[in-house]
Amino acid sequence: xxxxxxxxxxxxxxxxxxxxxxxxxxxxxxxxxxxxxxxxxxxxxxxxxxxxxxxxxxxxxxxxxxxxxxxxxxxxxxxxxxxxxxxxxxxxxxxxxxxxxxxxxx
Amino acid sequence: xxxxxxxxxxxxxxxxxxxxxxxxxxxxxxxxxxxxxxxxxxxxxxxxxxxxxxxxxxxxxxxxxxxxxxxxxxxxxxxxxxxxxxxxxxxxxxxxxxxxxxxxxxxxxxxxx
Numbered sequence: 748x749x750x751x752x753x754x755x756x757x758x759x760x761x762x763x764x765x766x767x768x769x770x771x772x773x774x775x776x777x778x779x780x781x782x783x784x785x786x787x788x789x790x791x792x793x794x795x796x797x798x799x800x801x802x803x804x805x806x807x808x809x810x811x812x813x814x815x816x817x818x819x820x821x822x823x824x825x826x827x828x829x830x831x832x833x834x835x836x837x838x839x840x841x842x843x844x845x846x847x848x849x850x851x852x853x
Numbered sequence: 854x855x856x857x858x859x860x861x862x863x864x865x866x867x868x869x870x871x872x873x874x875x876x877x878x879x880x881x882x883x884x885x886x887x888x889x890x891x892x893x894x895x896x897x898x899x900x901x902x903x904x905x906x907x908x909x910x911x912x913x914x915x916x917x918x919x920x921x922x923x924x925x926x927x928x929x930x931x932x933x934x935x936x937x938x939x940x941x942x943x944x945x946x947x948x949x950x951x952x953x954x955x956x957x958x959x960x961x962x963x964x965x966x
């Protein structure tokens with residue numbers, strides 16, 4: 748049973764559109780990391796959020812950590828084909844979610 | 854440039870064979886991890902190690918063992934491979950703190966026939 752729930756499982760959008768993926772748990776996160784994995788490669792860290800209510804921006808990516816530290820979201824503005832990949836959330840005590848596969852069509 | 858390397862990208866073995874997957878990191882990290890990745894299930898932790906000769910079971914240790922004789926090397930062993938161990942295996946390492954970044958290798962796709 749996955750203790751970290753990620754949704755949606757798959758997302759396919761056109762270049763230039765926005766998207767949001769979610770990570771939720773019934774337990775409080777100690778901290779939360781978001782990784783992106785491209786085909787044939789291992790995951791690479793995008794961001795770590797630690798404080799409830801925290802918002803971090805990384806170029807076109809915006810990460811939010813819920814006030815209660817039980818949920819997080821990743822929003823991508825004006826998605827590009829290079830954003831294609833598997834997005835994984837991780838709490839070191841709860842391990843990894845199953846991920847959201849994002850495909851951005853040119 | 855930090856690096857985690859895994860001994861093979863692709864491996865095909867037969868049921869009952871003993872399989873060794875090797876992982877080496879060059880960052881002097883204390884922590885090392887072995888995961889398996891299956892579609893729809895994400896990454897599941899098999900074993901981790903926080904120091905030389907130390908190991909801890911993860912979520913799915915059954916059928917696997919590990920060895921860490923040197924700080925930079927962490928080996929995953931399948932004593933008697935079975936078809937349900939066909940999967941992508943990922944090794945990672947991280948520094949001392951619990952929420953430090955994990956650096957991953959490229960993975961080994963193991964097929965057990």
